[in-house]
Amino acid sequence: MAAVYSAGLALAIAAPASAETLAEAIALAYDSNPTLQAQRATQRALDENWVQARAGYRPQAQVSGSVAYADIRTPGLGDYIDTNGDGIRDTLVGGRRDDNSASATLQLNQPLYTGGRVAAAVNAAEADILAGREQLRRTEAVVLQSVIQAYADTRRDQEGLRIREENVRVLQRQLDESQARFDVGEITRTDVAQSEARLAAAEAQLSQAQAQLASSRAVYAAVVGQNPGDLAPEPPLSDLLPADVTQAYEAAENNNPQIRQAQYAEQGSRARLAAAKAEHMPSLGLTGSLGYTGQADPWSGEDSSRTVRAGATLTVPLFTGGLTSSRVRAASERHNAERINVEIARRAVMQSLTQAWNQHLASKANIASTDQQVRAARIAAEGTKQEQEVGLRTTLDVLNAEQELRNAELSQVSARRDEFVASSLVLSQMGRLEAPMLDVGVTRYDPATNFNKNRITWGWVPWEEPIAVVDGVLTPKTVEKPTTPQPPPAPK
Template sequence: MFTSRRGGLLAASAGLALIIAAAPASAETLAEAIALAYDSNPTLQAQRATQRALDENWVQARAGYRPTVQAQAAANYTENRVPANARAVDRNGDGVPDPVGSGITEANSAGATLSLSQPLFTGGRVAATVSAAEADILAGREQLRRTEASVMQAVIQAYADVRRDQEGLRIRQENQRVLQRQLDESKARFEVGEITRTDVAQSEARLAAADAQLALAQSQLASSRATYAAVVGQNPGDLAPEPQLSDLLPADISQAFEAAENNNPQVRQAKYAERASNARLAGAKAERMPNLGVSASLGYNGPAEPFEREDYSRAVRAGATVTVPLFTGGLTSSRIRAAMERNNTDRINVEAARRSVMQSLTQAWNQHVASKSNIVSTDEQVRAARIAAEGTRQEQQVGLRTTLDVLNAEQELRNAELSQVSARRDEFVAVSLVLAQMGLLEAPLLTPGVTRYDASANFKNNRVTWGWVPWEEPIAVVDGVLTPKVTEQPTTAAPPPAPASK
């Protein structure tokens, strides 16, 4: 049974070796993984499409400044049938009804109307809708930045996890080989009577445990590889060592706090959401303001059959309309109060977002500091454990140590090596968490060769598009006198980019 189990483990190891061997010969770098995910990750692509759809809200809001033109055409046919009894009338008094024809009358008509309506002043309603749309678009761009940071974080973590698990598998494989040699030596020494059966059994038990740990390491690596493929878009090959992302960190946490205040997309998104609700509050108040608009129409009416132009009448109408709301049963006041409370909620959410970011940044920074210390400790632990394991093996040869001492020393060495690998992975991931909270975890910053996706390009293309009229600009200026303006807030300068490969 023990032999068959080990045979299955060896077969699994061979299968995993074939998968790794099929990877590209050249080492795959983090820069390449980031570039591929930045261009192809479905979550990021979907968020970009969502942002482009959000850009259309501004175009739809601006349509309130523009004229509307409608054309309407109609043709009608009418037939009246009068029953025979109703048609029979005695007109000459001879007692016999006189015939009055078939009793069928027909009529037809046709008409066409072209109408135009142009708002001149909406009391700020349209201006408020436009401002709210602009704020929503800016908030959407921050959501896109959050999504990008989340994807980059997933790429970095998946890369680090695969690297950690590859090293973990190598350590487990080395442990299995060492324990196999130790078992062979124990059996040979047992044959010559130097040790007892108990020593052999101890070696067999440790080797069996190593086989189980190797199987777990293989499973963990397969899981990490699957996560990497889902995020990056391809299976990982021979991954190069992680770059030094810590070069992007500021000297102290106070600078990180300052960067997060200005750059963190969660905080900036909350601020833009507050400005959007403030604009909607202005729109609710504008419901009390008068409306001014002009309209004109041109219509023709006449018989459809026979068609004669001379028989058609023409109607031309033009006028201006002023609408002043006087009483709405409290509806407008209720909408204003509701918009005001929603704006209060968004204003409070800005502080909630800031506190949440500061908390996450503090945790990530402390995790980074602790991980750096842990790296130093585990490096020293590995150095000492390696010396101890070598010394224990030599002392066993002269009878100063038992087989169990050697097995324990080997186990301590492997555990120290695994802790060292995990510590380096944790420090690397902790740095990326700090950068994410600072708002600096962006693909072009991590990989300078990546072309940045310009979220504003689609919006700029839509500013002057089908439906634009030159007189909407002065109308917008007049309509927006009392409406709060929304402008994009700049981010602080980022530190120089660090290379994403060694």
């Protein structure tokens, strides 16, 4: 018990003294949560796929060069002589020569028509980026849901600890009263023992409550980024929820990031199917080169030869041994799988939404029941204590009444927590669990900013747009522009 209490005390000392709100916790997690930061970096890396795909429209230039040295010996064209006077001919004269050469070439290639290969690759990259944005929204919702649950769990456990501490104080007073009445002979030793047993059980429950609170605080610190202080009550979410489940279903169909991600994945697979079919099409490009060849040592530009070439290259695939047809069939089946995954995602979301909605309704009804239970238990506890003072109730009756009151208070706290978490789950499945939900001052992270920055960057050439139009004539655009989900209004 002492170790648990020390751990809880250490966390309390590290926590800020002022009350924190859920909006402040969400804002801090939105800016600093490592899971969210990593997903944003992944999305920025995914944006580069579009730049890499568009590079297929742009010219490619490369320079190559070489330097060679040759020691040429030709038997029969010379004769060996004696150079050191020992009578042995050891040096070849006239049949050996040195040679060196150097060359440099600049080569340019400009695609004019790729048969739709590049157009399909660009479409696939766009679909992947849009699917990545939905994955980012999904990650944001998961992180915010974790913040909300950690906040609600910590609030619940703080209230639970307060109730357990109050229970220990009440039972301690009850034990003191029982001991005093036993000393004057009004009750028996059995009544005192009953009070002692209940107090010992309450102290054990207090230790458990301290450990549970320490665990919830650790989860809060891991998700939010700081230890919780004195947490303010949770704001109501009723203004954000629809009037009935039908409206929730419609919102999920349009805004749920899991469904939208599956839809963009299907569009990406459709674009890759078009890219596989484009392998049957011819391609056309311009080529040019400038080369110099001459002696390396000594180098002389006047004595070197220069070669300039320019031309057009038309490539028509005739026979690939069935490779291209196999790739088309494989891409077609992958597209079928992604198309089916859209329905899988929709059913999973509808199942989760139905469960969260019913949990919300049950928890909401449970709040009213526990409120009434607490009121009745409090009246019963007071009445039982007064009746004990006049001899109409026993010590055990008082202890049972106090226990029922504490259990009712704990049920009330848990019901409020469950209703709040269930409401946030409904919002999450609807695709409306956004950071500005509770804090309009949060600066929304826009993944399109990085993408727009890279649309015209190093390597862009002005003639790639008409080439893209020509290349996409036979490759219809498969990616539909997304509709940005409207954020819900902040609750009152």
